[in-house]
Amino acid sequence: MNYQWYPGHMTKAKRQMQEDIKLIDLIIEITDARVPMSSRNPDIDDIGRNKSRLILLNKSDLADPKANESWIQYFKDQGYHAVGIDARNKSGIKKVQNTILEACKEKIERDRKKGIKNRPVRAMVVGIPNVGKSTFINTYAGKAATKTGNKPGVTKGKQWVRLNKSVELLDTPGILWPKFEDQTVGERLAMIGSIKDDILNIEELSLVMIDYLREHYAGAIEHRYEVSVEGRHVEVLERIARKRGCIKQNQEIDYAKAAALVMDEFRSGRLGRVTLEYPDGCGEEDA
Numbered sequence: 001m002n003y004q005w006y007p008g009h010m011t012k013a014k015r016q017m018q019e020d021i022k023l024i025d026l027i028i029e030i031t032d033a034r035v036p037m038s039s040r041n042p043d044i045d046d047i048g049r050n051k052s053r054l055i056l057l058n059k060s061d062l063a064d065p066k067a068n069e070s071w072i073q074y075f076k077d078q079g080y081h082a083v084g085i086d087a088r089n090k091s092g093i094k095k096v097q098n099t100i101l102e103a104c105k106e107k108i109e110r111d112r113k114k115g116i117k118n119r120p121v122r123a124m125v126v127g128i129p130n131v132g133k134s135t136f137i138n139t140y141a142g143k144a145a146t147k148t149g150n151k152p153g154v155t156k157g158k159q160w161v162r163l164n165k166s167v168e169l170l171d172t173p174g175i176l177w178p179k180f181e182d183q184t185v186g187e188r189l190a191m192i193g194s195i196k197d198d199i200l201n202i203e204e205l206s207l208v209m210i211d212y213l214r215e216h217y218a219g220a221i222e223h224r225y226e227v228s229v230e231g232r233h234v235e236v237l238e239r240i241a242r243k244r245g246c247i248k249q250n251q252e253i254d255y256a257k258a259a260a261l262v263m264d265e266f267r268s269g270r271l272g273r274v275t276l277e278y279p280d281g282c283g284e285e286d287a
């Protein structure tokens, strides 16, 4: 993890978020589509009471398309607006634009009744580290966006990026803190690479991954490594190691190297589009 979440940092991040949220109409919460629940922090529901809400499932290019659909429906059923995107490739961005206006329909209507015309919707991007907040802001704001500079009441240094005539975005995202107290959450964030590998046991992680893939994405390992997935997970890792030449100088199997390879290939999507948790609880037993 790029950030160490000591209680002091958490309190500071929360206080900053509470201040920023006073300035905006809409919270754009970014999650990782492979772990939409584990990459959220429900504290935002409390901090963002009374604000319009949009949840983006980013990195949907890496997640299972069917699961993306289920998650979008799940969040909609909970009363959020929700869209799947791939911020890196600019996919889904047009839909985001339309959904922002839809999400702020009531505010726009209220303004219109008061005779206020052309006041843009103000939005802020929030999310835990590494979900793609900066990528989204860069992609969405693009080159066309113009910075509108400081405004009264805005903390010095903060800028609004004018996206078009109807939407303004705070140029710095709000960083939410992951829910590390839940072990399953920690493990899933480790799987997607949000926690630094040097503080984890990568071998254990790769074995959990092998089991998960065997159960939920039959064929993914066989297809990528051309090995059998029969037997214990550690035997599967051994076969992958042999196939990929992860052998130490003394001819022993280099499990650590093979484990790093499996995790890297999963994280970059080379093992296919995989989702690690589903709205109906599928995946719970594996983590």
Ligand code: G4P
Binding pocket: 058, 059, 060, 061, 062, 085, 086, 087, 088, 089, 127, 128, 129, 130, 131, 132, 133, 134, 135, 136
């Ligand atoms: P943050 O501000 O929330 O901390 O996240 P950031 O935008 O820095 O993105 C974290 C990583 O996720 C970056 O990769 C970024 O390229 C990647 N990313 C963001 N959106 C998407 C997406 O929709 N799909 C995919 N596949 N990846 C996405 P990185 O490895 O840290 O850097 P780089 O590879 O871009 O150099």
